[in-house]
Amino acid sequence: MLSRDKYFIGLAEKGKREDGRKLEEFRGIEIHTGVIEKAEGSALVKLGSTQILVGIKMDVKEPFSDTPNEGVLMAGAELSPIASPLFEAGPPSEESIELARVVDRGIRESHAIDLEKLCITKGEKVWVVSVDIHVLDNGGNMLDAAALASIAALLDTKMPKYEDEKVISTEKKGKLPVTCKPVAVTHIKIGNNLFVDPLAEEENAADARLTVTTKDDGNISSLQKTGSKGLSLKEIEEIFDRAIKNGKEIRKLLK
DSSP: OOOHHHHHHHHHHTTOOTTOOOTTOOOOEEEEEOOOTTSSEEEEEEETTEEEEEEEEEEEEOOOTTOTTSOEEEEEEEEOTTTOTTOOSSSOOHHHHHHHHHHHHHHHHTTOBOGGGGEEETTTEEEEEEEEEEEEEOSSOHHHHHHHHHHHHHHHOEEEEEETTEEEEEEEEEEOOBOOOOEEEEEEEETTEEEESOOHHHHHTOSEEEEEEEOTTSOEEEEEEESSSOOOHHHHHHHHHHHHHHHHHHHTTOO
């Protein structure tokens, strides 16, 4: 009996995909914001069968010593066992840590949040923005779906009121200072072909993976490479070109 990995490798060698998409084609994308009433901001993204929910919470704490006049960004990811039979309950896995780091880096390196505007008292009090990522269903390409849900949730965020050294979550004072809309685009390599927005089965058969996050102006802000095999300069240039093009189209969906 042919294994699933060998089946997908066989398709890939022919330049084909199980769902009939072109190599550079994304699955359908849905973005729903304001889905968590108690959060400062939230978004649910459906990328094909992959579903990821992101909630934003804000609090006031001391800044880091090396950035006394900047707010703090924190990202964490939870891979629930209901999302995939491969996920287990317990401490954060390597996969969940990587997911949070890729999202965090994409937001941070693109300067998507003006952190200086989150300073209340230099060296003493700043706003802390917590990005909580929850994978509800993993049909592949969690990285792009989580990054998209995170920036959509940040755009949806309304800052709570801060008065008498207390955060008043029931009262809002304005939008979070979001400066741009970073979009992550992931490619995998199977054999000699490059595939964007991989299915979970395609990811399992991949030789290499590269996630490219771009900003509104098309400039690249961050990269994440995994996999046992390398990519040629020509392949990297092709991935960059596709990531810029796909990012531009996906960005149109963000309000």
